[in-house]
Amino acid sequence: MSSYPNTADAAAQTLDDAPCQPLAVLGREVEVPLVSGEKVVYAALDYAASAPALQRVWDDVAAYAPYYGSVHRGAGYLSQLSTDLFEQSRATVADFLDLREDDQVVFTRATTDSLNLLAGAVPADTRVYAFETEHHASLLPWRGRGLDVHYLRAPRSPEQAVAALEAALAESGQGPKLVCVTGASNVTGEIWPVRELAETAHRHGARIVLDAAQLAPHHPVSVRELDVDWVAFSGHKLYAPFGAGVLAGRGDWLDAAEPYLAGGGASRTVAREADGSVAVEWHRGPARHEAGSPNVIGAYAIASACRALREAGFDSLVARERQLIARLRAGLAAIPEVRVLTLFGEDHPRVGVLSFVVRGWNSSHFSAALSAEYGIGVRDGLFCAHPLVRTLLGGEQSEPSECGAPEASLPGERSLNAIRVSFGAGTPDEHVDRFVAAVRELVTQGAQWAYRTEGGRCVPDTRR
Numbered sequence: 001m002s003s004y005p006n007t008a009d010a011a012a013q014t015l016d017d018a019p020c021q022p023l024a025v026l027g028r029e030v031e032v033p034l035v036s037g038e039k040v041v042y043a044a045l046d047y048a049a050s051a052p053a054l055q056r057v058w059d060d061v062a063a064y065a066p067y068y069g070s071v072h073r074g075a076g077y078l079s080q081l082s083t084d085l086f087e088q089s090r091a092t093v094a095d096f097l098d099l100r101e102d103d104q105v106v107f108t109r110a111t112t113d114s115l116n117l118l119a120g121a122v123p124a125d126t127r128v129y130a131f132e133t134e135h136h137a138s139l140l141p142w143r144g145r146g147l148d149v150h151y152l153r154a155p156r157s158p159e160q161a162v163a164a165l166e167a168a169l170a171e172s173g174q175g176p177k178l179v180c181v182t183g184a185s186n187v188t189g190e191i192w193p194v195r196e197l198a199e200t201a202h203r204h205g206a207r208i209v210l211d212a213a214q215l216a217p218h219h220p221v222s223v224r225e226l227d228v229d230w231v232a233f234s235g236h237k238l239y240a241p242f243g244a245g246v247l248a249g250r251g252d253w254l255d256a257a258e259p260y261l262a263g264g265g266a267s268r269t270v271a272r273e274a275d276g277s278v279a280v281e282w283h284r285g286p287a288r289h290e291a292g293s294p295n296v297i298g299a300y301a302i303a304s305a306c307r308a309l310r311e312a313g314f315d316s317l318v319a320r321e322r323q324l325i326a327r328l329r330a331g332l333a334a335i336p337e338v339r340v341l342t343l344f345g346e347d348h349p350r351v352g353v354l355s356f357v358v359r360g361w362n363s364s365h366f367s368a369a370l371s372a373e374y375g376i377g378v379r380d381g382l383f384c385a386h387p388l389v390r391t392l393l394g395g396e397q398s399e400p401s402e403c404g405a406p407e408a409s410l411p412g413e414r415s416l417n418a419i420r421v422s423f424g425a426g427t428p429d430e431h432v433d434r435f436v437a438a439v440r441e442l443v444t445q446g447a448q449w450a451y452r453t454e455g456g457r458c459v460p461d462t463r464r
C-alpha cells in the first residue's frame with residue numbers, strides 16, 4: 001500500500017512493508033580523530049544539510065565518467081551518448097516525481113536555484129503566499145521582484161495551516177497567485193499537509209510550488225497525487241552530491257518568462273539585425289532555462305539516486321526510517337534536559353530530522369563536544385530558517401548569523417540556537433544509539449574538554 005504522508009491525518013497511516021537494511025553510502029567506514037587523539041568511525045547525522053552519496057550513485061557515475069562528453073553540442077559519439085544520458089535522466093526524474101504528461105523537468109544547481117528560477121518566471125503582480133516557517137530558500141526568492149509577497153504566521157497544526165491559507169486566499173482577489181510550501185521542515189522534520197494546501201490553493205485559483213528538498217529523500221513525491229504545480233529538490237540531499245537540482249512542473253509560466261540565464265543552449269537562433277542589434281529566439285521547454293553546458297554528471301547522478309531509491313522500495317525505506325525516529329525519540333525522551341522543537345506536536349509524522357535544545361547548554365558548545373569527543377557530526381544554529389527557529393525557541397532574539405556560520409558562544413552562555421540531528425537511507429541503527437548515548441553522557445557528566453570560540457565556531461581548547 002501507499003506510504004503517502006502528505007495529508008493532515010498522515011499519522012493514521014500504516015505500512016505493510018518490512019524495514020530494509022541501510023543502503024550503502026560512501027564514507028560509512030571513514031574514521032575521524034577525536035580531541036583525545038583516538039579515532040572513531042564518523043557518525044554522519046547531518047543528512048538534512050547534505051547526505052552522503054549512495055554507493056550505487058558513485059558506481060554509476062564512475063562507470064559513465066570515461067564516456068563523458070559535451071551535451072547538445074557535439075557530433076562525436078561520446079557527445080551523442082552524453083546527450084542521450086542527459087535526456088534519459090530527465091525522463092527518469094519525471095517518472096520518479098510522477099509528473100503529468102505536459103510537465104517539464106529543468107535541471108538546476110539545487111533547490112535554492114530552482115525556486116529563484118521559478119520566482120523569475122512568475123508573472124508580474126502575482127500575489128505570493130509563504131509561511132514564515134519556510135527555509136530561506138523558499139522564503140526569500142520572491143522578494144524584490146515587484147511581486148506582492150504575503151508571509152503567513154507560523155501555524156501550530158496542519159489544520160491551522162490550511163485554515164490560514166484559506167483565509168488569506170479568500171481575500172486575495174483576482175490576478176495570478178502562487179503558494180510556496182515545504183513538504184517536510186528542515187528544522188523539525190514535520191511533514192506538511194501538502195495535498196490539502198494544494199486543494200485550497202487551486203480552489204482559489206492559485207498555483208502551488210512544493211519545496212521538496214527534505215521530503216524527496218525520505219518519501220515518494222507524486223506531483224499528480226499531491227496536485228502541486230511545481231516541485232523543487234536538490235541532488236546533494238538525495239544522495240547525489242554532484243551539483244545538480246531539479247525544478248519540475250508546469251511549462252506555461254516557464255515558457256513565457258525570460259530565460260533564467262541568457263546564453264548558448266537557451267537560444268534557438270540569434271541573428272544580427274540591420275540596425276546592428278542582435279535578435280534572439282529563445283527555446284521553449286527545459287532548454288530555455290538551462291543555458292550553458294549542462295551538468296550531465298549531476299543530472300545522471302540524480303537519476304541514479306531516483307532509480308536506487310525506487311528499487312530499494314520507498315515503503316521499506318520509510319518503515320526503516322520510522323524505526324530510527326522512534327528509537328531516537330525514545331532515547332531523547334528519557335533525558336529530561338532535552339527539549340525537542342516542534343510546531344505540530346511531538347507525535348506528528350516527521351522525516352528523519354529533529355532539532356532540540358539542552359537545558360544549561362549552549363547548542364554550539366554541545367555540537368562541538370559531540371564532534372570532538374564522540375566523532376558525531378550534527379548541525380547547530382538557526383538552520384537557514386531564522387523566523388521558525390526563533391519561534392520554536394520561544395521568541396528569544398539573537399543576532400542574525402550567516403547560514404553555515406552559527407552564533408557560537410562560550411559554554412554557559414544563554415542558548416540562542418538549536419542542535420539538529422538528521423539521518424536517512426544510509427544510517428545504521430548504531431549511529432542513532434551512539435548519538436543518544438553521547439547526549440546522555442554529555443548531559444550527566446559534562447564535556448571532558450574545555451572549549452573556546454575561534455573564528456565564530458566553538459572548538460576544543462587544545463592550547464595547553
Ligand code: PLP
Nearest residue numbers: 110111112135137186213214234
Ligand atoms: N529547502 C529546504 C527545506 C531545505 O532544507 C534546504 C536546504 O537545507 C533548501 C531548501 C535549500 O537547498 P539547497 O541548499 O540545496 O539549495
